[in-house]
Amino acid sequence: MNAELIFSLTIFALAVFLGFELIARVPTLLHTPLMSGTNAIHGIVLVGAMLVAGTADSTLEQVLAFVAIVFGTVNVVGGFLVTDRMLDMFRRRPDRPDRAE
Amino acid sequence: MTLPLALSQNTVNLVYAAAAILLILGIKRLSSPATARSGNLVAAAGMALAVGITLFSPGLDRYWLIVAGIAVGSVIGIVSARMVRMTAMPQMVALFNGVGGGAAALIAAAEFHRLAPGPGGLAGDILAGIMFSALIGSISFSGSLVAFAKLQELLPGRPLTFPAQQVFNGLLFAATLAAAVAAAAAEKQVWMVALLSGALIFGVMLVLPIGGADMPVVISFLNAFTGLAAASTGFVLDNVALIIGGTLVGASGTLLTVLMGRAMNRSLANVLFGAFGAAPSGGGSPGAATSDGQMVREITADDAAVMLAYASQVMVVPGYGLAVAQAQHATRELADLLEGRGVRVKYAIHPVAGRMPGHMNVLLAEASVPYPQLLDMEDANPELGRTDVALVVGANDVTNPAARSNPESPLYGMPILDVDSAANVIVLKRGMSPGFAGIDNELYSNPKTAMLFGDAKASVERLVAGVKAV
Structure with a gap:
């Protein structure tokens, strides 16, 4: 095992625990927005697609990387926008003062 | 063409760390009602930072390809997120999840094509990462598309089963794993194609027998899957942003899946493999009796x-x-x-x-x-x-x-x-x-x-x- 792999595995292990801890106490009300929000976050795969495109040699690799970038971008952009629309529903409306939190 | 102001890898990694912190704060804020909306924005800012700094990575080329891809993806993402009605939100999440998984599988395929058969072969951890991303990413892609089709009612919501389905699925999964091992050992493209095809079909077969009522659990499960596939591409590309972002989703998505399963009093294994036994009765026409002949009372x-x-x-x-x-x-x-x-x-x-x-x-x-x-x-x-x-x-x-x-x-x-x-x-x-x-x-x-x-x-x-x- 090289040093880089050990470093990566350490980051991975810490991120697993962090992922569990972060949402351990989420109310049911937020389950759907949270799923949608984390769904957008795994769109980080776009970064990988960009790096692969940046080093692609053959036409086939370029095509694969291009489609991967499109997919990743749809995941990121669509994911965050849909989540924002959902959460917009929870905004307190000034015209409804009787609305409790 | 490379960008004139390409930064050093250390600088890029430093910015990735900042982006990771924003993603973590974003998820944290997303889990409380008062801060949820700002949490989504914080996470989006972290994502923008990570994507933006990647353009300045050392050795990056083919900017036209990258910019064109992002432009096309943005248009599709914005239009579909704006057009969808609130009721159709769950299937939209399934769709966005699927394309994320597809991206991970494509990255694996492209990297395998570029590196294999490499001179002297590939390092074991890179190969393992490629195979895992290809397998999990493809399953998530096709499985999410089936979930989308079921929720959109393009496919019937009830479980679709056939005799010896579990045996077939087991054999299919074993064959897909064998293709992954063969691809890693022989470093031949044909095995990668076999792996991707097997995993795509398996994703379809996995979700088809699952009833519509269980679909939320399945989407959450596939959401965690895509996270892990993204993390795995991070190991392939030695990229810390991918590892952190993907793993956070993999872990939190797994917990969310367990919480949902618990709410329905069913284990994940039961949801995935316990396809409802009884063949559902057809009876789609309005009438005044259940399909077993019980009378019901109508009211004006x-x-x-x-x-x-x-x-x-x-x-x-x-x-x-x-x-x-x-x-x-x-x-x-x-x-x-x-x-x-x-x-x-x-x-x-x-x-x-x-x-x-x-x-x-x-x-x-x-x-x-x-x-x-x-x-x-x-x-x-x-x-x-x-x-x-x-x-x-x-x-x-x-x-x-x-x-x-x-x-x-x-x-x-x-x-x-x-x-x-x-x-x-x-x-x-x-x-x-x-x-x-x-x-x-x-x-x-x-x-x-x-x-x-x-x-x-x-x-x-x-x-x-x-x-x-x-």
Whole structure:
């Protein structure tokens, strides 16, 4: 095992625990927005697609990387926008003062 | 062409660390109602930072390809996220999840093509990462598309099964794993193609036998899958942003899946592999009998309105039928009218009412229903015993008493709303077709129950008119 792999595995292990801890106490009300929000976050795969495109040699690799970038971008952009629309529903409306939190 | 101001890898990694912190803060804020919206923005800012700095990575080329891809993807993402109706949100999440998984699989395929057969072969950890991303990413892609098709009703929501399905799926998965091992050992492209094809078919076969009622759990499960696939590409590309972002989703998504499964009193294994045994009865036509011949009682909107108007407590039980008919505003109007007459109105929200946990809360929030009126299952069930009229609007499986009483029922053991403990039950329903799980509901033949047939929105509007006339 090289040093880089050990470093990566350490980051991975810490991120697993962090992922569990972060949402351990989420109310049911937020389950759907949270799923949608984390769904957008795994769109980080776009970064990988960009790096692969940046080093692609053959036409086939370029095509694969291009489609991967499109997919990743749809995941990121669509994911965050849909989540924002959902959460917009929870905004307190000034015209409804009787609305409790 | 390389960008003139390409930064060093250390600088880029430093910015990735900052981006990771924003993603973590974003998820943290997303899990509390008051900060959720800003959390989404913080996470989006972290994502923008990570994507932006990647353009300045050392050795990066082909900017036209990258910029064109991002432009096309942005247009598709913006248009689809803006156009979708709130009711179709769950299938949209499934779709966005699927393309993320697809991206991970494509990255694996492209890297394998570039590196293999490499001079002297590839390092073991890179190969393992490529195979894992290709496998998990493909399963997530095709599985999410099937989930989308089921929720969009392009495919039937009931479980699709055939004889020896589990044996077939087991063999298919074994063959796919064998292809992965062969691809890693021989470093030949044909094995990669076999791996991708096998995994794509397996994803379809995995979700087909799962009933619509379980779809939220499946989407959450596939969401975690895509996270892990993204993390795995991070190992391939030695990129810390991918590892952190992907793993956070993999871990939190797994926990969310377990929480949902627990709410339905079913283990994940049971959801994935316990395809509902009984063949569902077809019966899609409106009529006055369940498919096993039980008679049900119909009621007119005016009679139902009188019952509601003179009740002291009404419990609204919303379900997917309310969502598809967009009846949340009409329901709110009905509740306001009843409250004006001194009737206490509450809403009983089953954890999986609608198509996803929390889906119903979103829809009712859209109609400005005050939070304190929304009761979750634990609070709603005791209240139902003190309720004069339970008004079931388009909910089915989550009210089926068979889940309590009939060990033969595929729903047996799932916690339900004890609607039948109310003094009277009015069920708003399009026809006598079974619910998303494809199972008859004995609630409908209960003597306390009266059925009001029709589109949920139209029926609620008739009730509104009826209450006004009382």
